Amino acid sequence: NAGVTQTPKFQVLKTGQSMTLQCAQDMNHEYMSWYRQDPGMGLRLIHYSVGAGITDQGEVPNGYNVSRSTTEDFPLRLLSAAPSQTSVYFCASRTGAIGSGYTFGSGTRLTVV
């Protein structure tokens, strides 16, 4: 049981490049979210999904797109990378039960130069 798998673990991008951070979970979780972690800040919500075909914006969605075509996958797309998007990105999933905590992936460390 792999849990939540994020790829890649590390990435360096040039300003203006686009890329997709992959996230897959094998626990049949309905809810999936993307967070970013920056020094001195708490984890901040970028986008979330409450089921296949349903996505919505979180606190810091600008510059990012998501889609949820299957229950398992929730990719995060950077449209035109900027240095302000240098961060560690975490994908997380949980069941729909109110008492369910999130299972986090191992993170992707992204540097935009």
Add this chain to the structure above:
Amino acid sequence: ILNVEQSPQSLHVQEGDSTNFTCSFPSSNFYALHWYRWETAKSPEALFVMTLNGDEKKKGRISATLNTKEGYSYLYIKGSQPEDSATYLCAFYSGGGADGLTFGKGTHLIIQP
């Protein structure tokens, strides 16, 4: 933007001592309060999800209490061990058809042998 505050920011505790720290959150639109443990170089792991005023949860030497009317939760660690060294995050969930948590910045706990 919801305000979730954790105190203290960091804490040094002697091995064997007990300790506690605080999470403050909005007392309105409460749905759930999550606690996570985050060890260096790993991903956050769920400790507790608390939903009812007066809830008390326990896992081994770690326990948590919840007061939704005044908007705070305490996390207690009894008889601290070196393996308890980690950052402890709390996160507020307001439900309302949305998902995603608002995280505090964490309490960084260091257990000194």
